[in-house]
Amino acid sequence: MFNGLRNFFSNKAASKSIARSRLHFVLVQDRTGLTNEEMASFKSEMCSVIEKYFVIDKQGFDIEYKRETEMTTLVINSPIVVRRQEGQKHSAGSKHKHKQNQNNKAQTEESSDPQPVVAG
């Protein structure tokens, strides 16, 4: 309790939160087998593919490589601002911003060693 208070007042995050985010970082690397640079370019390429069809909120774009009991999933989280209208080019979304959160799940089979992921 005292430590909790101390952390609270000193504005210092509990060390387990630091552990959590550091683990998250290493595990994405370990699980996908991609380097930092490869991950970054994978992200930006995925982004541009989705942007061909949707207006998206790039800030919220995130890729997660998650293991669940049955299978491992590549979760591409891309907040969509609006569905691109026909004929509409790259201009930003319409006045009515229907914010949808769409999860595009690409599923990959777990394989022996971390391998580069193929988004389906």
Place this chain on the structure above:
Amino acid sequence: MSLKNGTNNSKSTGQIIVVTSGKGGVGKTTTTASIGAALALKGKRVLVADADIGLRNLDVILGLENRIVFNLVDVAKKVCKPQQALIKSKKSNNLFLLPASQTDEKDVVDEAEVKAALDQFRREFNFILVDSPAGIEQGFKNACAAADKALVVTTPEIPAIRDADRVIGLLTARSVEPLLLINRLDQNMVRRGDMLSVEDVQDILGIELIGVIERDENVIVSANCGEPVVYNPKSKAGMAFNRIAGRLCGESIPIPDLGADSIWGKIGRLWA
């Protein structure tokens, strides 16, 4: 007698469970000895096999170090009959040890040889627990060769969890079902937000949780005496290992809530 979770061999009954971790020193040998003894206390016929060839330790944890004649390598190489290598526990008529060789290199045997050596004990035992060496090389592969399931032991720390994650990937690729065992948890540290909670570890690793063992001095006392901690019915670790044994037998025993996230832990999580 018919057991749940039968094996791929239709004639056999016993199941083979490898205890593994990737990282060294997280509690594989302690777990193998303790759960083995706990299952034997429940009346199951149990064989604990030491697959840490060259660095054997299961014998001393069980207090059987002065009775070894033959070992796993001898059985695998057919130097002796399988039965000749088994050592009966002093404390239980149901618990037997198959020791590792102390003088050989890890790669004197291959996966097929270890699998054949262990599979022949399925007829006689309900459970065969295999203590794996640390690492993910040949010794690990040998230890997993015959396994139906795996207990993946980790502590709530980054290196141990990272290695456990790696091992889970390898086990899944081999169709060995991984079950998570969290060892050396400290409730106080979890409460003040300085240790990953059971929830955190489970969430990160994403496999079924079989149990949680707290950091407990009794583990060291028991190791000093060569008597698994489950014979001390008052120790927290002993009780937790007994509960895990129950779960392995298909009993539904809830996992106690050990220092669930405090409000401070939750705030810390929001800030991360």
